[in-house]
Amino acid sequence: MKINTSYLRRTTSLLAFLFLSALVFTNGCALPKIIILNDPLSAEEHAELGRIYESQGKEDLALLQYRAAIRKNPQQAQGWLLLGDLAYRLGDYGEAETAYKKALDLQPENGDTGNNLAWTYLMQNKRTSKAEKLVREAITLTPGHKPYYLDTLGVVLLRLGKIQEAVAALKESVTTLPEDKAGFLAEAYGHLAEAYKTAGEAVLADEAAALAKKYAILR
Numbered sequence: 001m002k003i004n005t006s007y008l009r010r011t012t013s014l015l016a017f018l019f020l021s022a023l024v025f026t027n028g029c030a031l032p033k034i035i036i037l038n039d040p041l042s043a044e045e046h047a048e049l050g051r052i053y054e055s056q057g058k059e060d061l062a063l064l065q066y067r068a069a070i071r072k073n074p075q076q077a078q079g080w081l082l083l084g085d086l087a088y089r090l091g092d093y094g095e096a097e098t099a100y101k102k103a104l105d106l107q108p109e110n111g112d113t114g115n116n117l118a119w120t121y122l123m124q125n126k127r128t129s130k131a132e133k134l135v136r137e138a139i140t141l142t143p144g145h146k147p148y149y150l151d152t153l154g155v156v157l158l159r160l161g162k163i164q165e166a167v168a169a170l171k172e173s174v175t176t177l178p179e180d181k182a183g184f185l186a187e188a189y190g191h192l193a194e195a196y197k198t199a200g201e202a203v204l205a206d207e208a209a210a211l212a213k214k215y216a217i218l219r
Helices: 005-025 043-055 059-072 077-089 093-106 111-123 128-141 143-159 163-176 182-198 202-218
Strands: none
Touching: 043 059, 043 077, 059 077, 077 093, 077 111, 093 111, 111 128, 111 143, 128 143, 143 163, 143 182, 163 182, 182 202
């Protein structure tokens, strides 16, 4: 393979200039900062690299790639969604909230985003009425996902003190969720057990809790 030595010389000179400049402006600091002059990857490529890192369990590297994706193209909803999902899973609900808000602004017809944003409010124990509005809108926007959204709605209503409405929503959720979605069923039955307990229905609460354990094993 032919090497472009003139390019190498130009690159070497540029790096030497940056190094010397950094030494001057850092006023005696031991190491200069590394300066990235150009990012060759597209927003989509950063997002894909983030997915790869995430699949490998390298969440910190995945976060960096998702953030790079939205810097490269802040008008792309997918990058914000990926960042929001990972931040939520890592327990950074503040960053997840910000990311989901951006995604919802760019893609307001996506019910999943509204549902997920509602969960960030629940996890931060704030804006519960706004969370209810978001979930009800999500049901209208993406009716095919209603069984999943009803679980969210049930938790929201329980937080608002609307106990019987919460029980009704959660009962509908567990009866309409697909049987092969054991993880979702485990969560929904757990929430239903909590709602029954709050309503003073101890026997029903125990039954729902037993079903939650059953599906948790199958997940």
